[in-house]
Amino acid sequence: MKLTKSKINDLLTQPGCEHNHNKEGQGKNKSCTQTANPGSAQGGCAFDGASIALVPITDAAHLVHGPIGCSGNSWNSRGSLSSGPMTYKMGFTTDLSENDIIFGGEKKLYKAIAQLIKKYNPAAVFVYSTCVTALIGDDLDAVCKAATNKYETPIIPVHSPGFVGSKNLGNRLGGEALLDHVVGTKEPEYTTAYDINLIGEYNVAGEMWGVLPLFKKAGIRVLAKITGDARYEEVCSAHRAKLNVMICSKALINMASAMKERYNIPYIEESFYGVQDMNRCLRNIAQFFGDQVLIERVEEIIEEETAKLDIALAPYRERLKGKRMVLYTGGVKSWSIVSAAQDLGMEVVATSTKKSTEEDKGRIKKLLGKDGIMLEKGSPEELLRVVQKTKADLLVAGGRNQYTALKAKIPFLDINQERHHPYAGYIGLVEMARELSEAVYSPIWTQVRKPSPWEIWQQEHESLLNLEAEGE
Numbered sequence: 078m079k080l081t082k083s084k085i086n087d088l089l090t091q092p093g094c095e096h097n098h099n100k101e102g103q104g105k106n107k108s109c110t111q112t113a114n115p116g117s118a119q120g121g122c123a124f125d126g127a128s129i130a131l132v133p134i135t136d137a138a139h140l141v142h143g144p145i146g147c148s149g150n151s152w153n154s155r156g157s158l159s160s161g162p163m164t165y166k167m168g169f170t171t172d173l174s175e176n177d178i179i180f181g182g183e184k185k186l187y188k189a190i191a192q193l194i195k196k197y198n199p200a201a202v203f204v205y206s207t208c209v210t211a212l213i214g215d216d217l218d219a220v221c222k223a224a225t226n227k228y229e230t231p232i233i234p235v236h237s238p239g240f241v242g243s244k245n246l247g248n249r250l251g252g253e254a255l256l257d258h259v260v261g262t263k264e265p266e267y268t269t270a271y272d273i274n275l276i277g278e279y280n281v282a283g284e285m286w287g288v289l290p291l292f293k294k295a296g297i298r299v300l301a302k303i304t305g306d307a308r309y310e311e312v313c314s315a316h317r318a319k320l321n322v323m324i325c326s327k328a329l330i331n332m333a334s335a336m337k338e339r340y341n342i343p344y345i346e347e348s349f350y351g352v353q354d355m356n357r358c359l360r361n362i363a364q365f366f367g368d369q370v371l372i373e374r375v376e377e378i379i380e381e382e383t384a385k386l387d388i389a390l391a392p393y394r395e396r397l398k399g400k401r402m403v404l405y406t407g408g409v410k411s412w413s414i415v416s417a418a419q420d421l422g423m424e425v426v427a428t429s430t431k432k433s434t435e436e437d438k439g440r441i442k443k444l445l446g447k448d449g450i451m452l453e454k455g456s457p458e459e460l461l462r463v464v465q466k467t468k469a470d471l472l473v474a475g476g477r478n479q480y481t482a483l484k485a486k487i488p489f490l491d492i493n494q495e496r497h498h499p500y501a502g503y504i505g506l507v508e509m510a511r512e513l514s515e516a517v518y519s520p521i522w523t524q525v526r527k528p529s530p531w532e533i534w535q536q537e538h539e540s541l542l543n544l545e546a547e548g549e
C-alpha cells in the first residue's frame with residue numbers, strides 16, 4: 078500500500094462512518110484530521126493505532142522500525158490477552174541510531190527480521206514504519222518482500238508513521254495492511270453455514286472469552302477474530318465468513334467495507350456490554366442467518382443466561398440501585414456502558430461524546446433522557462464540576478482520570494483499555510457489578526472523607542480563635 082494523500086483521505090472518509098456527515102458532507106470531523114500531539118503520547122499516534130489493531134495477532138512478531146522511543150511508547154499499552162502463543166508480547170525494534178538515520182535503516186531492518194525469524198520462528202512478522210523511517214525514506218515494501226522470499230515467512234509492511242494522523246487513522250492503516258497482505262491468502266480447513274468474523278474486539282482483559290462460549294453454544298462459528306487473541310492463519314482465511322460483526326464501529330470500518338466490496342460479506346455493528354446489548358447481538362446474528370432453528374436456540378440461550386444472571390446480579394443490583402455515575406470514555410462504550418449500568422439499576426447522569434459518531438450520539442440521547450449531560454470535553458476541572466453538580470456517586474473513566482477522581486475522594490472505576498477485568502458478555506456484567514460495588518462501598522471513602530485531626534482541632538477551637546482575633 079502506498080501511503081498517499083488520497084489513500085489517507087479515503088480512510089478518513091469511509092462511507093459507513095458517521096463522522097463524515099458531520100458537516101453535511103462538506104468535510105471531515107476535526108477529530109478525523111487531528112494529528113498526534115507532541116508530548117502527549119498517550120493520546121496515540123497513527124503508529125500506536127496500527128499496533129493496537131494488529132498486535133493481538135498473538136503468534137506473529139511485531140517489529141517496530143524506528144527509534145526505541147516509538148516501541149517504548151506503545152508496547153503493552155493494552156491488556157489484550159492470549160489463550161496460547163505469547164510471541165506478540167515481545168517488544169521488537171530496530172532501535173535506529175543517528176548513524177542509521179544518516180545512512181538509511183534498511184540493512185538493519187533486514188538483519189533484524191532475519192534474527193527474529195531464526196530465534197523465534199513466528200507465524201508472520203508485522204513491520205511498522207514510524208515517523209523517522211518514513212521521513213528518511215526507507216523502502217519497507219522492498220525489504221519485507223526480499224525477506225519473505227528468503228525466509229518463506231510472511232513479512233508484512235505496515236505503513237503507519239505517527240505524523241500522518243491520529244490513533245483512529247492508525248487502526249485503519251493496520252486494517253489496510255491486513256487487507257493488502259493477509260486476508261484471502263489462505264483457505265480455511267472447512268467452512269460452516271454460520272461462520273462469522275469479529276472485527277474490533279481486542280480481547281482486553283480476556284473479555285472475548287466470556288462471549289465465545291455463547292456463540293459456540295448457539296452453533297455460530299467465529300472463523301476469525303480481527304484481532305483479539307487471533308492467530309495469523311485465521312485472519313488469512315477471514316474472507317470465507319458469511320458475516321462480519323463489528324464491535325467498535327469506527328476503528329476498523331475500512332476493513333468491513335472493503336470485505337463487503339471484495340468478498341460480498343455484509344457487516345453489522347454490535348456491542349457485548351450489558352444484558353440488552355448482548356441479547357440484541359445474539360438475536361441480530363441469528364436473524365441475519367434467518368434459520369428458525371438457530372433463532373430458537375439463541376432465544377433458549379438468552380432465557381437461560383438471563384435467568385442465571387438475575388440470580389448472580391441480585392445482591393449487586395440491591396447495592397447499586399439508584400447510584401449515580403458520570404461516565405467518561407470514548408466511541409461505542411459511551412452508550413454501551415450506559416446500557417450496562419442501567420441494567421444494574423444505576424443512573425448515568427453524564428457521559429462523553431468523545432469519538433462518538435452521530436449514531437452513537439443518538440443512542441446516548443435516547444439512553445440518558447432529557448436531563449442527561451453529554452460531555453464534549455473531559456478536562457479534570459470539567460469532570461469534577463460535573464460530578465459535583467450532578468451529585469454523582471462515582472466516576473467511570475479511563476486510567477488517566479484515576480488520580481483526578483481519587484484526589485477529589487470520588488470512587489473511580491477504570492473502563493478503558495488498561496483495565497484488568499473483563500466486562501463483556503453476561504459473565505462480564507457480573508464482574509462489572511462486583512467492581513462497581515467495591516468501588517462505591519470501599520471502606521476507604523469513610524476514612525478519607527473524615528476531617529483530619531487538625532481540621533477537627535480548628536473546628537473545636539474556632540470560637541476561641543475568633544475571640545482571640547476580636548480581642549487583638
Ligand code: SF4
Pocket residue numbers: 113122123124125143146147150206207208209237238239240
Ligand atoms: S511514530 Fe512518530 S509520533 Fe508515533 S511514537 Fe514514534 S515518533 Fe512519536
